[in-house]
Amino acid sequence: MTKIGLLMNGQGTEEVGMGNDLYQNYPQYRAVIDQASACAQLDLPAIMNDATLLGQTRYAQPALVAMNVGINALLMAADIAVAGAIGLSLGEYAALITSGQLSLADGMPLVVERGALMQAAIGDQAHAMAAILKPDIAQVKAACATLQAQGQQVAIANYNSPQQIVVGGTEAGVAALLTALPEMRALRLPVKGAFHTVLFEQAALNFQPALDSVNFEVGDYPVISNTTAKPFTPDSIRTTLVEQIAHPTHFETGLRQLADNGVTTFIEVGPGKTLSKFARQTVPDLARFNISNAAQFEAVIASLKGESVND
Known part of the structure; x- marks a missing residue:
């Protein structure tokens, strides 16, 4: 039996024009991006097509999260059931939103604040x-x-x-x-x-107030934390998301945990194939797919609906 695990990518994978064909061709995806724009109070389609804006942490982060959530909406519309998820750093926010542990309305402002604080922490320091x-x-x-x-x-x-x-x-x-x-x-x-190092300790502390007023739910499936290598819980999410900013990520451990929990197939959503490469190096026997455009989405759905699963 196929059990799907989502891989949500993080900052550094952004590409100018990302998601344009999805936005043009799929109403479900477009609705998510438009809603995310409203929640973030940003024009995300414009950001996704502007190299200068997309090159800034404060704008790249909400753009990537919105794209990942939008692709998940397409998978849901195609009746693709998900058994678990893991995101690399920023990707954890998309994973928490898609699992139902965090609402889009609360999640997008959090990501905007996180991105702004992290960009400020970089400052002029090399x-x-x-x-x-x-x-x-x-x-x-x-x-x-x-x-x-x-x-x-x-x-x-x-x-x-x-x-x-x-x-x-x-x-x-x-x-x-x-x-x-x-x-x-x-x-x-x-x-x-230098994300996930002590250089971001102050940014992490400054992020705490933004989390204090947000409600977190149990969710439909587990999301494995990069920080603790355990599933997020409503009681642990706030502390873990603060710690995540200035502590190392453990993506390899999370991949192994999803495999141990019975996941047989990974779908990496968003630009690039970085996380699929990590999956191949960590749990090579599991099937892997990528979705960053309309052609890939259609091919993945065709494979999952009956054709053989190949890398």
């Missing part, structure tokens, strides 16, 4: 992040500890898969770490902020 491929995690942790003792700000920010982690910190801290690990293959990431 942040950096780098993906390390096939890492020796113990060695990376030891090198980070040594540099931290010397006053540098650098740490592991993302545990994405057995084959990739991401480190983040100040430009000086990340540069020093990569110099200390010359034998490891590292790729600098084109991001403006």
